[in-house]
Amino acid sequence: MAYSEMVMDHFTNPRNVGELDPADGVGEAGNARCGDQMRITLRIRDGIIEDVKFLTLGCGAAIASSSMATEMIKGRPISQAAKLTDRAVAEALGGLPPAKLHCSLLAERAIKLALADYCTRRGLDPAEILGESVPDCPCSCEECSL
């Protein structure tokens, strides 16, 4: 399992680790039974993601994907963050091994769920920003398909 230099960089020096409390939006994806779980917390001011933190239990690719994904949305308007894709995260990391592509999908899902949470808290319809773009959990275990 060979990881790119960028993956190793984000794995060994992860950016934006932690938890914002209070947060304006919280998103969790994956579950420990499947080996990966991510928690994203957002602080949003005037439609801009002012700060974002992540906590991830998972493999090297999961930690690197979370770190990279938070870097890609920090300081951006939520409308732009809502367009984040797993592919963009994987590409920014210099690629992921095929067996690890689900890790970037998990990062996308956690961020989009956090954005959806923000919208819901504000009485907005998440679909207006996110459309149908929140991906399902990549695993097929019972908990995630509920």
Added chain:
Amino acid sequence: MPEQPNYIYADNAATTPLLQPVLEAMLPYYIENFGNPSAVYKAGRTAKRALEEARERTARCINCLPQEIYFTASGTEADNWAIKGVAHAMAKQGKTQIITSKIEHHAVLHTCAALEKEGFSVIYLDVHENGRVVPEELEAALTDQTALVSIMYANNETGTIQPVSEIGKICRKHGVLFHTDAVQAAGHLPIDVAAQNIDLLSLSAHKFNGPKGIGALYIRQGIFFPNLIDGGTQERGRRAGTENVAGAVGLSVALELACASMAERTARLIPLRDKLTDGLLKIERSRLNGDREHRLPGHISVCFEGIEGESLLLMLDLKGICASSGSACTSGSLDPSHVLLALGIPPEIAHGSLRLSLPDDFTESEADTVLQTVTELVARLRSLSPLWKKTRRG
């Protein structure tokens, strides 16, 4: 002199380095004595003699006859041949059931799965929390349809040693053939196929400081057995193809050296293993996988709650420590190790496993470094986890 490596190797169950005297024993059969063992002239006869001496040396180490040893290209090949060979031979007598365990190596499990597709029925025995097969449960599972029992000698993930002698006795009493995958055990634990009533046994040279690409299958004389590869008369016609003479010599010399130094190595490794185990188990929410007592001398398998094994391995690698894990992420599947799950370990905990298998020259100071590094890295990974605070509060 080769340079001293600047890393700590703790993955001996994956593979081992070749010992210098083993390499020296092998070298003459690559250039000087390159002859084909089937040839009649002197160079051929020399190679043939080396091959047969290798067979004798190997046989002495496990207490069987030289003609009961067949060299193969790997332990996996030996497992495949043993299980499929017996299954196909016994099917002619209407015996189509195989009994194995849930914690076998994939070389055995996937072979059994292939036989299931052919119509054989396979019983996968449970192991208990300590990772051991219970002989009474095995005996209860035997029927007059049973063609073969295949239970490993020692497990590659947990290092747990199976009650092979008891199983051998039961199988012999019921007239059922008994195969054991001894890939992790050979050269590390005493083996006596006669006293232990073992009918077939697989081993692999690179697990005991021999070369890669050579293994052996012991088949007790008198067992009717189909050929693995048809062709020339090599390996008594059962596995045709020009023999890996240097490999066979390497296997036999490595096994002989390993058996000669076994008592001394075991006495040295066990206290190191136990000290390191005790240290690792002081880490909050950790557990030992498998049986504490019936364990390979240098083998430690632990789980840490709240981390994922591959991250730990990557971080250990960055610190110069080579280890292994039964985590899903190291295998490319989403499920954690079938062995750890069979021990009743919940998947979320099985993902956080670490296997350390110590080489013979492992030092006390290396053990201290490993312990300190693992302790720090587990804490670091837990600080990244969204669940750890919750887990800790219970």
